[in-house]
């Protein structure tokens with residue numbers, strides 16, 4: 001009896017471990033059909049680590065089956081911005097600081113989203129910041145500088161993207177050129193919505209969700225805590241109706257802001273918000289074999305470290321800007337084993353495109 005009691009916690013631990021590490025969606029022999037690309041803007045290892053320390057339960061991201069590291073430098077700067085790193089993560093080409101979807105010579109590049117759409121896959125973009133901000137913009141637009149957000153909004157007409165949801169409505173409706181892109185989107189067949197209440201009943205078709213004039217508020221300033229999860233679930237619902245598969249990029253946009261503000265509460269609340277989407281997409285991969293989920297960041301923000309303070313930790317930021325440290329890549333589901341080791345950020349979309357046969 002004594003022996004059994006001794007081994008019981010060990011056996012339970014093993015069972016829990018196996019349950020977590022061998023989900024049905026993980027079979028690597030199933031060809032990749034769907035790619036879910038999750039980018040936590042500015043989410044370095046210490047950001048996740050801080051959230052883990054403060055969480056009473058394991059984070060969903062701890063279920064990742066494989067972990068790798070990516071180098072984030074761009075062609076002009078050792079420490080990148082979200083435009084150059086977004087372009088690298090979207091197109092597989094390194095470029096200069098501030099560039100959106102163009103190379104070092106400003107020539108137009110092609111993103112994984114554009115290739116997926118051209119090959120008949122359903123495509124989507126979801127963010128908590130403006131949908132015209134650097135990270136999502138790098139997947140759809142081609143401009144010399146990230147500040148050209150009216151041009152970026154107009155780029156949503158160049159690719160037959162199925163669903164995009166985020167902030168940035170002013171760039172579509174209050175434009176210097178006088179165009180009302182929301183009206184034009186409706187004429188193109190999009191269901192244009194401004195609220196989650198209007199988004200909820202939509203079951204099919206194209207969706208443009210312009211949920212805020214600018215960017216949505218931070219969680220600590222009152223953003224609907226279900227916004228990112230519900231927008232992501234709706235997007236998966238719609239995109240998965242395409243038999244050929246889909247590509248979607250979902251951004252936890254505001255982890256970066258917490259780093260810039262050196263505000264640990266903001267970092268942790270935004271990381272938890274993003275982790276809810278990680279859980280939902282890992283669960284989706286379990287239920288839908290052939291789904292690959294890759295979670296990464298574009299760079300680290302804030303130079304966050306966790307030095308000892310007595311028996312606990314203190315959250316110490318070393319800068320109000322970005323840093324050049326490598327950021328982790330977490331992968332799950334079909335083809336997840338391809339994202340281990342140390343690689344350039346550009347390798348991630350290149351490997352995804354190979355797996356999707358693009």
Ligand code: MG
Pocket residue numbers: 041082129133134135136251253
């Ligand atoms: Mg971003």
Ligand code: ZN
Pocket residue numbers: 042082256257260301322
């Ligand atoms: Zn930033």
